[in-house]
Amino acid sequence: MSAQDTLQDLKDWLERNGGFLHPHVHLNKVDSGFSVVASDDLPTDSKIVSCPFTLAITKDVALQALSVLLDSPSPLKDLTSWSERQLISVYLSFHWIVGDGPSSKNVLTHFPYVKSLPARDKLRTPLHFTEAELELLKGSNLYGATLDRHREWKAEFEECRGPISTVDREWADQLTWELYLTAATHLSSRAFPSTLISQNLSLTSPGTPEPILLPGVDSLNHARAEPVSWVQSYLGSGPVADAGSCISLVLHNHVSAGAELFNNYGPKPNSELILGYGFSLPNNPDDTILLKIGGPHGGRWEVGREARGADPVWLNVLGAVQEGSEPTYDDHLDAAEALADMAQQLMDKLPDVSIPTPGDVREDVALMIRHYIEGQRDILQSLIEYAGAKEWHGDIPAEET
Numbered sequence: 001m002s003a004q005d006t007l008q009d010l011k012d013w014l015e016r017n018g019g020f021l022h023p024h025v026h027l028n029k030v031d032s033g034f035s036v037v038a039s040d041d042l043p044t045d046s047k048i049v050s051c052p053f054t055l056a057i058t059k060d061v062a063l064q065a066l067s068v069l070l071d072s073p074s075p076l077k078d079l080t081s082w083s084e085r086q087l088i089s090v091y092l093s094f095h096w097i098v099g100d101g102p103s104s105k106n107v108l109t110h111f112p113y114v115k116s117l118p119a120r121d122k123l124r125t126p127l128h129f130t131e132a133e134l135e136l137l138k139g140s141n142l143y144g145a146t147l148d149r150h151r152e153w154k155a156e157f158e159e160c161r162g163p164i165s166t167v168d169r170e171w172a173d174q175l176t177w178e179l180y181l182t183a184a185t186h187l188s189s190r191a192f193p194s195t196l197i198s199q200n201l202s203l204t205s206p207g208t209p210e211p212i213l214l215p216g217v218d219s220l221n222h223a224r225a226e227p228v229s230w231v232q233s234y235l236g237s238g239p240v241a242d243a244g245s246c247i248s249l250v251l252h253n254h255v256s257a258g259a260e261l262f263n264n265y266g267p268k269p270n271s272e273l274i275l276g277y278g279f280s281l282p283n284n285p286d287d288t289i290l291l292k293i294g295g296p297h298g299g300r301w302e303v304g305r306e307a308r309g310a311d312p313v314w315l316n317v318l319g320a321v322q323e324g325s326e327p328t329y330d331d332h333l334d335a336a337e338a339l340a341d342m343a344q345q346l347m348d349k350l351p352d353v354s355i356p357t358p359g360d361v362r363e364d365v366a367l368m369i370r371h372y373i374e375g376q377r378d379i380l381q382s383l384i385e386y387a388g389a390k391e392w393h394g395d396i397p398a399e400e401t
């Protein structure tokens with residue numbers, strides 16, 4: 001089946017099931033998957049795409065389907081302890097493993113969607129990097145975060161295979177790490193918060209929102225600060241929505257014919273865009289660096305460009321050097337020096353990405369890493385300047401002035 005047929009299938013399936021795709025937009029095959037393009041001018045506040053709640057892939061949808069497929073004396077107990085990532089990743093993977101024959105027991109209901117998702121070789125999150133590409137991250141926070149994520153996801157994957165192999169050995173064998181990783185990456189790079197399809201759309205509702213997939217609504221790429229709304233039409237009064245409930249994406253800007261349509265994934269630093277989505281933005285104003293300070297006064301802080309958010313770090317460093325009840329002028333000098341030293345040491349550890357990219361590193365990956373490291377350097381430089389300002393123009397305690 002050609003890529004265009006796959007996308008047409010996705011559109012037909014969405015519409016057959018009560019979804020909507022604006023007649024003046026089309027899905028375009030591009031290198032990294034697909035993009036959504038206007039085939040005609042779109043006025044402001046156009047509703048572009050809607051996904052009925054019934055097509056959303058949630059933890060519960062995955063749990064129900066897997067419980068039916070793995071119907072044996074005991075697996076249910078195991079499945080209820082799985083995280084939403086485990087359930088949704090195995091649910092997506094089972095579309096490939098079980099197929100749409102009788103073994104699917106009619107509970108694998110997302111084939112047109114699953115087939116439209118980017119193939120593994122198109123994914124660019126660091127868990128899909130080659131050794132040489134990962135090596136380029138050494139010395140940065142993202143290197144450690146990648147290793148942590150690899151460890152965590154691999155352990156979750158191993159945990160899933162146990163109950164599956166008690167039911168069907170072949171299915172367990174076919175659930176390879178590569179297949180699970182691909183599905184888990186699809187989830188991390190396309191997830192919406194579950195609050196969007198809950199009765200109370202409040203983002204401050206109790207409990208942490210879970211990641212869910214909203215076929216169709218997830219087809220737009222990201223543009224920073226793009227004015228968009230995710231509009232919920234919740235029908236019914238109980239906790240279970242009535243048929244016809246859906247979530248829509250509305251773009252508030254006018255879009256000219258031929259232009260790409262964008263969603264807004266929120267203000268995210270490149271570390272998060274790369275780790276979760278596999279892309280980066282040049283000179284991303286939302287970049288941050290994670291500072292971890294050990295010791296009794298220790299903690300973790302995120303500092304942004306132009307030393308945004310550095311004040312709590314400064315107070316912490318000052319508190320660590322100060323001996324009396326009030327900081328002295330010397331304490332200020334010591335703290336400024338300690339903060340500048342820390343920033344300089346972190347800067348020295350960052351990889352040098354200005355050198356020509358080694359041949360076995362893909363160009364798009366090298367570019368992402370360059371964007372990220374440039375942001376880290378810029379923030380650390382701003383922190384050094386911030387420390388300098390504290391040293392020369394800092395708050396000097398009243399009794400010493």
Ligand SMILES: C[S@@+](CC[C@H](N)C(=O)[O-])C[C@H]1O[C@@H](n2cnc3c(N)ncnc32)[C@H](O)[C@@H]1O
Pocket residue numbers: 032033034035117118189190218219220221222223276277278279280
């Ligand atoms: C929710 S999907 C969007 C649809 C996607 N293009 C596809 O083909 O399935 C998110 C993925 O799209 C790609 N993407 C989104 N915004 C991007 C951007 N501004 N630049 C490059 N890639 C982007 C990344 O691969 C990301 O993981």
